[in-house]
Amino acid sequence: MTSSDDTLVVVSADHSHAFSFGGYSHRGQSILSIANQSYYDSTDSNGHYYTVVSYGNGPGHKSVPQNYTDEYFDVDRVYESVFPLDSETHGGEDVQIFASGPMSHLFTGTHEQTYIAHAMAYAACIGQNKAHCSTRRDTTTPLPTYQLPPTQPAVII
Numbered sequence: 001m002t003s004s005d006d007t008l009v010v011v012s013a014d015h016s017h018a019f020s021f022g023g024y025s026h027r028g029q030s031i032l033s034i035a036n037q038s039y040y041d042s043t044d045s046n047g048h049y050y051t052v053v054s055y056g057n058g059p060g061h062k063s064v065p066q067n068y069t070d071e072y073f074d075v076d077r078v079y080e081s082v083f084p085l086d087s088e089t090h091g092g093e094d095v096q097i098f099a100s101g102p103m104s105h106l107f108t109g110t111h112e113q114t115y116i117a118h119a120m121a122y123a124a125c126i127g128q129n130k131a132h133c134s135t136r137r138d139t140t141t142p143l144p145t146y147q148l149p150p151t152q153p154a155v156i157i
């Protein structure tokens, strides 16, 4: 749909959620299932099995400790949360950002969120710092071959 020669595509998120998936489940195990099934140390400190997925808050809170022994792979399952809320809140983790196309090299590493808008403006030649915009890259003409300067004879004084 677009060409990476002339179109910068930036993909990111506005926030995370109070979601986690943990435990030491074996390779290939569904994250919708019970954690640590292949380990002897597979239960929590109550001796109960627990799910890979859990939430910090939200509708899945249980006031009584649960022992999750089922094989329940339904994606609509409401997973357990620490704090009871009608709906789960946003989270505070860093979110990822992916970019391709011109100036996509600006979107690497870890940045404060407002950096993204400035970097996109810079890449799109909007706002300040537009000096780089006047040197348009002609993609049809091959880049010139760099010529080494002729060797100068040594001058001995």
Ligand SMILES: Nc1ncnc2c1ncn2[C@@H]1O[C@H](COP(=O)(O)OP(=O)(O)O)[C@@H](O)[C@H]1O
Binding pocket: 017, 055, 057, 058, 059, 060, 076, 077, 078, 079, 080, 081, 087, 088, 090
């Ligand atoms: N305890 C829970 N178990 C399973 N899914 C949950 C639980 N708490 C929240 N979710 C799901 O997490 C998702 C949060 O996404 P959403 O509310 O669309 O986020 P936002 O609109 O803020 O980006 C919803 O699909 C919601 O059903």
Ligand SMILES: [Zn+2]
Binding pocket: 014, 015
């Ligand atoms: Zn959101």
